[in-house]
Structure formats: C-alpha cells, structure tokens
Amino acid sequence: MITYSFNVEKENFVDAGVVSSKVKRILKQIGIPTAVLRNIAVACYEAEINMIIHSYGGEITLDIDDEGNVTLVFADVGPGIPDVEKALTPGWSTASAQARQLGFGAGMGLVNIKRVSDTFDLQTSPSGTTITITFRVA
C-alpha cells in the first residue's frame, strides 16, 4: 500500500486543481489505464473544487493498494452539508459568485463524483464531511 496526503485550503482558488493534477501524474506514472485514470481525475478534481468552495479546508488522501486499486478520501473540517439529499440532486448548488465565475457551481459536483467512481461514501456533520471513493483497477 502506498499513501499520499495533500492539504486543501479554504477558498484558495488560485491553486484549485493542483492536488488533482499531482494525483493524476502519480497514477499515470504507475500505469493506471487511461479510462480509469480519467474517471479518477474527474472525481478528484470535482471533490477538490468542492472542498475549496464549500469547506473550511482539509486533506485529500490517496491510497494505492498492492493490486493498483485506488482509494481517495476527502476529509474537511466543516461546516458539513446540511441536506445531503439536495446536495446529491443534479443542478442544486450553493456555490458563491466567485466559484461560478470559474465555471463551477452547476450543481453537478457530487453527482459527477458518484457517477464515475466504483464506490461512493459520504459522511457529514457540522465538524466535517468525509467522502471516500474507490476505483477498481485490477
């Protein structure tokens, strides 16, 4: 098992996507197939953007097991998602004007993440949200 951790800062729009770019590069180097890699990159990028837009910041952890299967954990420190059902509804968004100017806030983030991953788990409370997604590569 190989593990990498990356910090994500609240509202750091300048570096939005830098972690996802690193994750994609790492996985490309170890030979993850292109189609799976693209799904991982899309999910990671959407989740990273969500953390920047909506959370107080947190950490992204990338785990690669011995068979090459990938787990990504996005753990932030709050404020939590008040209504998960709404957050998972396509088109529903609470994104700021700044996020919308960057081309986000279409209400598709969580929907996209769930769609491209093999498993999706979301735990949320006012002290933080943790999204765990996995991708079978082997």
Add this chain to the structure above:
Amino acid sequence: MKFLEIANILDAYLPFRNSDVLDKEYQYVFASDLMSDVLALVTMDSEETILVTGLVNPQTLRTAEMLDISLVILVRNKILTEDLIDQAQDHGIQLMTTKFSMFETCGLLYEKGFKVSR
C-alpha cells in the same frame, strides 16, 4: 481533422504550436462555459474532443487536463496571459483563439462534419 486545418477554418491565432498533437485527429466538439458540464459529459471520446469555451482561466485548462482534452478553442478573441500559455504548454494542451462567437465557431465546425461529444 488536424488542429492546423481547424485553425484555418476559424481564422484562429495560435500562441504556440504543440508538435505532440500536430498529427492528432479531432472529430468531436463540446462547447460550454460550465466546467462541471464538461466534466460530466465528456468522457468516452475526450481524447478526440475539442473544448470550445469563452471561459478563460486556469480552471478551463485544468478541466481539459483531467479529461485528456488536448485542444481548447477560446471564442471572441479572448486575451491570453503568459501564465495561461505556460500552463497549456506544461500540460500539452494546444490553445487557439478565434474572433468568432461560440455560436459561429460551433456552426463552422458542425458544417465540417464535427460531431457532438458523447
């Protein structure tokens, strides 16, 4: 169709020429200023897809990078910063700008047989 032919059709400005994609054939187009829509809808054919957008910021190129899109067309003569050009070159993305609007750009490409990205 190769990107130099596309540039000719759109009377486009190329800030640089990426030799890695010189012979690459593109056949699909996705046009949007909403990057979440791009991330949702372009998956299967994204390596042969052109992203047409009016949104000029680092997130446009990040979105292209995540999807392995190697050609981004910026409509209505958008001004490119050095940072944006560097970012595109670092990630092997060919940029071009055209005077045409999003509607005109899509129309011209549709006329040449480009298809919607699935």
